[in-house]
Amino acid sequence: MAQKGESMIPKGCSFVRPISEGAFGQVLELWEKSTGKSYALKLIPRLTEADQKRAEREVSLLERFRHSRIVGLHKSFVIGGYHGIVMDLGKRNLKDLILDFESRNELIPLEVAVQIGIDIAEGLCVMHNSSPHAITHGDLKPENVLLSEDNRAMLCDLGAADASGVNTSHSAKEIGTFEYNSPERLDDTDQRGTPASDVWSLGVMLHRMVTGKPLFGVDR
Known part of the structure:
Protein backbone atom coordinates (compact mmCIF):
# COMPACT_ATOMS: atom_id res chain seq x y z
CA MET A 1 0.00 0.00 0.00
CA ALA A 2 1.38 3.43 -0.94
CA GLN A 3 2.20 5.69 1.97
CA LYS A 4 0.81 9.20 2.23
CA GLY A 5 3.20 11.53 0.35
CA GLU A 6 4.95 8.70 -1.48
CA SER A 7 3.83 10.05 -4.87
CA MET A 8 5.87 13.23 -4.22
CA ILE A 9 9.21 11.47 -3.94
CA PRO A 10 11.77 13.08 -6.29
CA LYS A 11 13.00 11.25 -9.38
CA GLY A 12 15.93 8.95 -8.70
CA CYS A 13 14.83 8.23 -5.14
CA SER A 14 12.74 5.48 -3.61
CA PHE A 15 10.53 5.48 -0.53
CA VAL A 16 11.85 3.62 2.51
CA ARG A 17 9.55 4.40 5.45
CA PRO A 18 7.55 7.15 7.14
CA ILE A 19 9.50 8.83 9.96
CA SER A 20 7.06 11.26 11.55
CA GLU A 21 4.00 13.41 10.97
CA GLY A 22 2.99 16.61 12.74
CA ALA A 23 1.13 19.88 12.47
CA PHE A 24 3.54 21.29 9.88
CA GLY A 25 3.84 18.27 7.60
CA GLN A 26 5.36 14.82 7.42
CA VAL A 27 8.84 13.34 7.13
CA LEU A 28 9.75 10.30 5.04
CA GLU A 29 12.97 8.36 4.63
CA LEU A 30 14.29 8.19 1.06
CA TRP A 31 17.01 6.20 -0.64
CA GLU A 32 18.84 7.91 -3.51
CA LYS A 33 19.84 5.38 -6.15
CA SER A 34 22.75 7.33 -7.66
CA THR A 35 24.58 7.82 -4.36
CA GLY A 36 23.25 4.88 -2.35
CA LYS A 37 22.56 7.29 0.52
CA SER A 38 19.47 7.72 2.68
CA TYR A 39 17.89 11.12 3.27
CA ALA A 40 14.92 12.62 5.10
CA LEU A 41 12.20 14.22 2.96
CA LYS A 42 10.11 16.81 4.80
CA LEU A 43 6.81 17.59 3.05
CA ILE A 44 5.19 20.86 4.11
CA PRO A 45 1.69 21.58 2.71
CA ARG A 46 1.45 24.97 1.01
CA LEU A 47 -2.17 25.60 2.02
CA THR A 48 -1.73 29.18 3.19
CA GLU A 49 0.70 32.04 2.73
CA ALA A 50 2.03 31.32 6.22
CA ASP A 51 2.77 27.70 5.21
CA GLN A 52 4.69 28.89 2.17
CA LYS A 53 6.71 31.40 4.15
CA ARG A 54 7.56 28.81 6.80
CA ALA A 55 8.88 26.37 4.19
CA GLU A 56 10.79 29.06 2.29
CA ARG A 57 12.30 30.36 5.53
CA GLU A 58 13.49 26.90 6.53
CA VAL A 59 15.12 26.29 3.13
CA SER A 60 16.75 29.73 3.18
CA LEU A 61 18.23 29.15 6.64
CA LEU A 62 19.48 25.66 5.82
CA GLU A 63 21.21 27.03 2.73
CA ARG A 64 22.73 29.77 4.85
CA PHE A 65 23.90 27.68 7.80
CA ARG A 66 26.16 25.03 6.30
CA HIS A 67 27.49 23.60 9.56
CA SER A 68 28.00 20.12 10.98
CA ARG A 69 25.79 20.92 14.00
CA ILE A 70 22.83 21.98 11.81
CA VAL A 71 21.09 19.47 9.55
CA GLY A 72 22.40 19.62 5.98
CA LEU A 73 20.18 20.52 3.02
CA HIS A 74 20.38 18.25 -0.03
CA LYS A 75 17.70 19.78 -2.30
CA SER A 76 14.27 21.41 -2.23
CA PHE A 77 11.32 21.48 -4.62
CA VAL A 78 7.62 22.32 -4.92
CA ILE A 79 5.17 19.70 -6.16
CA GLY A 80 1.48 18.90 -5.78
CA GLY A 81 0.75 21.65 -3.27
CA TYR A 82 3.70 20.65 -1.08
CA HIS A 83 7.13 22.08 -0.46
CA GLY A 84 9.65 19.25 -0.27
CA ILE A 85 12.93 19.60 1.65
CA VAL A 86 15.48 16.79 1.32
CA MET A 87 17.92 16.80 4.26
CA ASP A 88 20.49 14.69 6.06
CA LEU A 89 19.01 11.71 7.87
CA GLY A 90 19.74 11.21 11.55
CA LYS A 91 19.76 7.77 13.16
Whole structure:
Protein backbone atom coordinates (compact mmCIF):
# COMPACT_ATOMS: atom_id res chain seq x y z
CA MET A 1 0.00 0.00 0.00
CA ALA A 2 1.38 3.43 -0.94
CA GLN A 3 2.20 5.69 1.97
CA LYS A 4 0.81 9.20 2.23
CA GLY A 5 3.20 11.53 0.35
CA GLU A 6 4.95 8.70 -1.48
CA SER A 7 3.83 10.05 -4.87
CA MET A 8 5.87 13.23 -4.22
CA ILE A 9 9.21 11.47 -3.94
CA PRO A 10 11.77 13.08 -6.29
CA LYS A 11 13.00 11.25 -9.38
CA GLY A 12 15.93 8.95 -8.70
CA CYS A 13 14.83 8.23 -5.14
CA SER A 14 12.74 5.48 -3.61
CA PHE A 15 10.53 5.48 -0.53
CA VAL A 16 11.85 3.62 2.51
CA ARG A 17 9.55 4.40 5.45
CA PRO A 18 7.55 7.15 7.14
CA ILE A 19 9.50 8.83 9.96
CA SER A 20 7.06 11.26 11.55
CA GLU A 21 4.00 13.41 10.97
CA GLY A 22 2.99 16.61 12.74
CA ALA A 23 1.13 19.88 12.47
CA PHE A 24 3.54 21.29 9.88
CA GLY A 25 3.84 18.27 7.60
CA GLN A 26 5.36 14.82 7.42
CA VAL A 27 8.84 13.34 7.13
CA LEU A 28 9.75 10.30 5.04
CA GLU A 29 12.97 8.36 4.63
CA LEU A 30 14.29 8.19 1.06
CA TRP A 31 17.01 6.20 -0.64
CA GLU A 32 18.84 7.91 -3.51
CA LYS A 33 19.84 5.38 -6.15
CA SER A 34 22.75 7.33 -7.66
CA THR A 35 24.58 7.82 -4.36
CA GLY A 36 23.25 4.88 -2.35
CA LYS A 37 22.56 7.29 0.52
CA SER A 38 19.47 7.72 2.68
CA TYR A 39 17.89 11.12 3.27
CA ALA A 40 14.92 12.62 5.10
CA LEU A 41 12.20 14.22 2.96
CA LYS A 42 10.11 16.81 4.80
CA LEU A 43 6.81 17.59 3.05
CA ILE A 44 5.19 20.86 4.11
CA PRO A 45 1.69 21.58 2.71
CA ARG A 46 1.45 24.97 1.01
CA LEU A 47 -2.17 25.60 2.02
CA THR A 48 -1.73 29.18 3.19
CA GLU A 49 0.70 32.04 2.73
CA ALA A 50 2.03 31.32 6.22
CA ASP A 51 2.77 27.70 5.21
CA GLN A 52 4.69 28.89 2.17
CA LYS A 53 6.71 31.40 4.15
CA ARG A 54 7.56 28.81 6.80
CA ALA A 55 8.88 26.37 4.19
CA GLU A 56 10.79 29.06 2.29
CA ARG A 57 12.30 30.36 5.53
CA GLU A 58 13.49 26.90 6.53
CA VAL A 59 15.12 26.29 3.13
CA SER A 60 16.75 29.73 3.18
CA LEU A 61 18.23 29.15 6.64
CA LEU A 62 19.48 25.66 5.82
CA GLU A 63 21.21 27.03 2.73
CA ARG A 64 22.73 29.77 4.85
CA PHE A 65 23.90 27.68 7.80
CA ARG A 66 26.16 25.03 6.30
CA HIS A 67 27.49 23.60 9.56
CA SER A 68 28.00 20.12 10.98
CA ARG A 69 25.79 20.92 14.00
CA ILE A 70 22.83 21.98 11.81
CA VAL A 71 21.09 19.47 9.55
CA GLY A 72 22.40 19.62 5.98
CA LEU A 73 20.18 20.52 3.02
CA HIS A 74 20.38 18.25 -0.03
CA LYS A 75 17.70 19.78 -2.30
CA SER A 76 14.27 21.41 -2.23
CA PHE A 77 11.32 21.48 -4.62
CA VAL A 78 7.62 22.32 -4.92
CA ILE A 79 5.17 19.70 -6.16
CA GLY A 80 1.48 18.90 -5.78
CA GLY A 81 0.75 21.65 -3.27
CA TYR A 82 3.70 20.65 -1.08
CA HIS A 83 7.13 22.08 -0.46
CA GLY A 84 9.65 19.25 -0.27
CA ILE A 85 12.93 19.60 1.65
CA VAL A 86 15.48 16.79 1.32
CA MET A 87 17.92 16.80 4.26
CA ASP A 88 20.49 14.69 6.06
CA LEU A 89 19.01 11.71 7.87
CA GLY A 90 19.74 11.21 11.55
CA LYS A 91 19.76 7.77 13.16
CA ARG A 92 17.18 9.03 15.65
CA ASN A 93 16.31 12.18 17.57
CA LEU A 94 17.21 13.16 21.12
CA LYS A 95 13.75 12.31 22.45
CA ASP A 96 14.18 8.72 21.20
CA LEU A 97 17.49 8.48 23.09
CA ILE A 98 16.02 9.96 26.27
CA LEU A 99 12.99 7.64 26.25
CA ASP A 100 15.17 4.61 25.48
CA PHE A 101 17.25 5.16 28.61
CA GLU A 102 14.25 6.11 30.76
CA SER A 103 12.40 2.94 29.71
CA ARG A 104 15.27 0.99 31.30
CA ASN A 105 15.39 3.24 34.37
CA GLU A 106 18.89 4.32 33.37
CA LEU A 107 20.53 7.71 32.86
CA ILE A 108 22.27 8.77 29.68
CA PRO A 109 26.03 8.54 30.38
CA LEU A 110 27.25 11.94 31.51
CA GLU A 111 29.92 12.18 28.81
CA VAL A 112 27.29 11.53 26.14
CA ALA A 113 24.89 14.13 27.59
CA VAL A 114 27.69 16.71 27.83
CA GLN A 115 28.80 16.13 24.22
CA ILE A 116 25.22 16.43 22.97
CA GLY A 117 24.85 19.67 24.94
CA ILE A 118 28.07 21.03 23.42
CA ASP A 119 26.92 20.10 19.91
CA ILE A 120 23.57 21.86 20.41
CA ALA A 121 25.33 24.92 21.80
CA GLU A 122 27.63 25.03 18.76
CA GLY A 123 24.63 24.94 16.42
CA LEU A 124 22.91 27.70 18.38
CA CYS A 125 26.12 29.74 18.35
CA VAL A 126 26.12 29.69 14.54
CA MET A 127 22.51 30.90 14.46
CA HIS A 128 22.83 33.45 17.26
CA ASN A 129 25.99 35.00 15.78
CA SER A 130 24.43 35.37 12.36
CA SER A 131 24.82 38.74 10.66
CA PRO A 132 23.18 41.24 10.46
CA HIS A 133 20.67 39.83 13.02
CA ALA A 134 20.76 36.93 15.44
CA ILE A 135 18.51 34.06 14.38
CA THR A 136 16.69 32.14 17.11
CA HIS A 137 15.61 28.55 16.63
CA GLY A 138 12.24 29.20 18.26
CA ASP A 139 11.22 25.56 18.89
CA LEU A 140 14.20 23.88 20.49
CA LYS A 141 13.22 20.52 22.01
CA PRO A 142 14.48 16.91 21.93
CA GLU A 143 12.44 16.05 18.82
CA ASN A 144 14.27 18.80 16.91
CA VAL A 145 17.74 17.50 17.71
CA LEU A 146 18.93 14.72 15.39
CA LEU A 147 21.60 12.25 16.44
CA SER A 148 24.13 10.40 14.32
CA GLU A 149 25.25 6.80 14.85
CA ASP A 150 27.78 7.98 17.46
CA ASN A 151 25.27 10.39 19.09
CA ARG A 152 26.66 13.61 17.64
CA ALA A 153 23.83 16.16 17.52
CA MET A 154 22.57 18.54 14.86
CA LEU A 155 19.66 20.98 14.99
CA CYS A 156 16.71 20.51 12.67
CA ASP A 157 13.23 21.95 12.00
CA LEU A 158 14.15 25.60 11.51
CA GLY A 159 10.67 26.52 10.28
CA ALA A 160 9.95 28.51 13.45
CA ALA A 161 13.30 30.30 13.34
CA ASP A 162 13.46 34.03 12.68
CA ALA A 163 15.35 37.20 13.47
CA SER A 164 15.61 37.70 17.22
CA GLY A 165 12.98 39.98 18.70
CA VAL A 166 10.76 40.07 15.60
CA ASN A 167 7.05 40.22 16.46
CA THR A 168 4.65 37.94 14.60
CA SER A 169 0.90 37.53 14.29
CA HIS A 170 1.07 34.47 16.54
CA SER A 171 0.98 34.45 20.31
CA ALA A 172 4.10 33.18 22.03
CA LYS A 173 1.88 30.44 23.46
CA GLU A 174 1.36 29.14 19.92
CA ILE A 175 5.06 29.07 19.07
CA GLY A 176 7.45 26.48 20.38
CA THR A 177 6.66 23.70 22.84
CA PHE A 178 5.35 24.51 26.32
CA GLU A 179 7.74 22.35 28.37
CA TYR A 180 10.76 23.92 26.67
CA ASN A 181 9.58 27.53 26.34
CA SER A 182 11.26 30.15 28.51
CA PRO A 183 9.09 32.10 31.00
CA GLU A 184 9.12 35.33 28.99
CA ARG A 185 7.56 33.49 26.03
CA LEU A 186 4.56 32.37 28.07
CA ASP A 187 3.12 35.81 28.76
CA ASP A 188 0.66 37.67 26.54
CA THR A 189 3.17 39.36 24.23
CA ASP A 190 3.79 38.37 20.63
CA GLN A 191 7.47 37.64 21.22
CA ARG A 192 9.05 34.98 19.06
CA GLY A 193 12.03 34.72 21.36
CA THR A 194 15.66 35.67 21.74
CA PRO A 195 18.95 33.76 21.89
CA ALA A 196 18.41 33.66 25.67
CA SER A 197 15.14 31.75 25.21
CA ASP A 198 16.97 29.14 23.08
CA VAL A 199 19.58 28.80 25.85
CA TRP A 200 16.76 28.25 28.36
CA SER A 201 15.41 25.43 26.17
CA LEU A 202 18.88 23.89 26.00
CA GLY A 203 19.10 24.02 29.81
CA VAL A 204 15.76 22.20 30.15
CA MET A 205 16.98 19.48 27.79
CA LEU A 206 20.25 19.10 29.69
CA HIS A 207 18.28 18.71 32.94
CA ARG A 208 16.20 15.96 31.35
CA MET A 209 19.29 14.14 30.06
CA VAL A 210 21.26 14.14 33.31
CA THR A 211 18.37 13.55 35.76
CA GLY A 212 16.01 11.42 33.67
CA LYS A 213 13.10 13.67 34.68
CA PRO A 214 11.29 16.60 33.04
CA LEU A 215 12.09 19.93 34.69
CA PHE A 216 8.40 20.87 34.83
CA GLY A 217 5.74 18.27 35.48
CA VAL A 218 5.12 15.40 33.09
CA ASP A 219 6.50 15.22 29.55
CA ARG A 220 3.72 15.59 26.98
